[in-house]
Structures are given as C-alpha cells and as structure tokens.
Amino acid sequence: MGHVVVDVMLKSEILDPQGQAVAGALPRLGFEQFTDVRQGKRFVLEVEGDVTEAHLAAARDAADKLLSNPVIEDVISVHDLADEDAR
Secondary structure, three states: EEEEEEEEOOHHHHHHOOHHHHHHHHHHHHOOOOOOOOOEEEEEEEEOOOOOOHHHHHHHHHHHHHHOOOOOOOOOOEEEHHHHOOO
C-alpha cells in the first residue's frame, strides 16, 4: 500500500493566528532560535500498490479542487511518503 502526501500552507500574506500564538509561546519555553511560525495542513492519501505518477497527478488535481482553498492557501508539495522515509 502506498501513500501520497499533500502539504498545504496559508499564503504568506494571510494572517496566521495559530502560527502567531505558537511563535509567541516558543521563547517563553526557551526556544529563542525561531523567528516565525506558519501553520499548515497535511493530507495523507492511501493508494493500492506503489505510488505512480498517475496517483501523484490525481492528488495534485484533488489538492487544487478540494484539499486547498486557492484564495488563501498554496499547495506546497505532493509527493510519495516513501520519498520522505528514504531521507
């Protein structure tokens, strides 16, 4: 069984209150090296067998039509989860 990962982030010009809250909390917890935080969302789509280029193309199409709101979000990546595991 394969898995396609779709990562979606708010556009940079869109206010990100959750990211701001996390950014404000990090220094209070001793994490002073981080200067900004943006939150996003990740979808993991399961497919039968290995992930193919056709699966990735269909996931890109789904990301554009359903998984993201193109007015306020960008699809950052669509990739095979196995590629992450190989890193």
